[in-house]
Amino acid sequence: MASKSCIKCGRPLQPTEQHCPTCGHAVTSTAYNPRMARKDHLIVVGVLVIAAFVYLGYEAITPAGPPSGSDAEARSTEMYPPDMETFVENLPAEFESLVSMGNALMDQKKYVLAMECYSRALAQRPNDADVQVDMGTCQHALGKNEEAIASFTEALKNQPDHKIAKFNLGIVNYSLGDTAQAAQWWNRLLAENPPEDLKARTEAMLARLQGK
Numbered sequence: 460m461a462s463k464s465c466i467k468c469g470r471p472l473q474p475t476e477q478h479c480p481t482c483g484h485a486v487t488s489t490a491y492n493p494r495m496a497r498k499d500h501l502i503v504v505g506v507l508v509i510a511a512f513v514y515l516g517y518e519a520i521t522p523a524g525p526p527s528g529s530d531a532e533a534r535s536t537e538m539y540p541p542d543m544e545t546f547v548e549n550l551p552a553e554f555e556s557l558v559s560m561g562n563a564l565m566d567q568k569k570y571v572l573a574m575e576c577y578s579r580a581l582a583q584r585p586n587d588a589d590v591q592v593d594m595g596t597c598q599h600a601l602g603k604n605e606e607a608i609a610s611f612t613e614a615l616k617n618q619p620d621h622k623i624a625k626f627n628l629g630i631v632n633y634s635l636g637d638t639a640q641a642a643q644w645w646n647r648l649l650a651e652n653p654p655e656d657l658k659a660r661t662e663a664m665l666a667r668l669q670g671k
Contacts, residue, residue: 490599490607490627546572554583558590570597588618595627604631622653626661638668 551557561576577594581587595610608631614624629644645661653661 490596490630547575550576550579554580557583558593561590561593565593565597568600570600573597586617588614588621588624591617592621592624592627595624595631599627599631599634604635607631620651622648622651622657625651626653626657629661629664633664633668642668 551560557576557580561573561580564570564573564576574594574597577590577597580590581594584590591610591614595607595614598604598607598610608628611624611628611631614621615628618624625644625648629641629648632638632644633641642665645665648661649658649665652658
């Protein structure tokens with residue numbers, strides 16, 4: 460029995476369905492989280508202490524999927540804490556700490572707050588491809604797909620072999636209904652011999668495109 464409905468067209472969905480068969484809208488964000496491929500990334504203890512302070516008393520908002528239009532705008536507003544000024548005042552200044560805090564916030568699905576951290580990190584290192592991919596992942600989760608495409612594209616300008624950026628460009632184009640562009644990115648990625656986990660995800664998405 461279906462237990463959820465498409466937030467775009469209202470069609471009942473099966474629990475295992477990730478995209479609506481009727482309109483193609485993504486049920487949940489499927490963009491690849493860069494930290495799944497960066498196992499050696501450690502969050503410093505000091506940042507966690509700051510993050511814990513910032514989180515205190517704030518309710519976590521978990522988006523049901525990448526919204527669009529006014530829905531994304533409303534959700535972005537909901538994801539700000541009651542006292543944004545306090546949050547900003549307690550942000551670390553160092554690049555690595557900002558990135559680590561952004562990663563922790565993204566894992567909590569606090570995408571707007573994570574983007575604030577990534578934005579400040581990019582102000583220090585504007586050509587950091589990994590942070591640009593992190594930013595794009597948050598933008599996609601909020602339904603800001605054109606901005607996500609811009610972030611992933613900029614990451615590839617700075618690091619042409621960034622495989623996660625290519626996978627996520629496929630994901631965003633797929634969510635926009637441009638299956639030809641999505642397939643082009645995924646086939647390009649497979650030709651570059653990606654890691655096994657990313658290869659499996661890419662092959663699965665191509666199989667979905669082909670109706671297998």
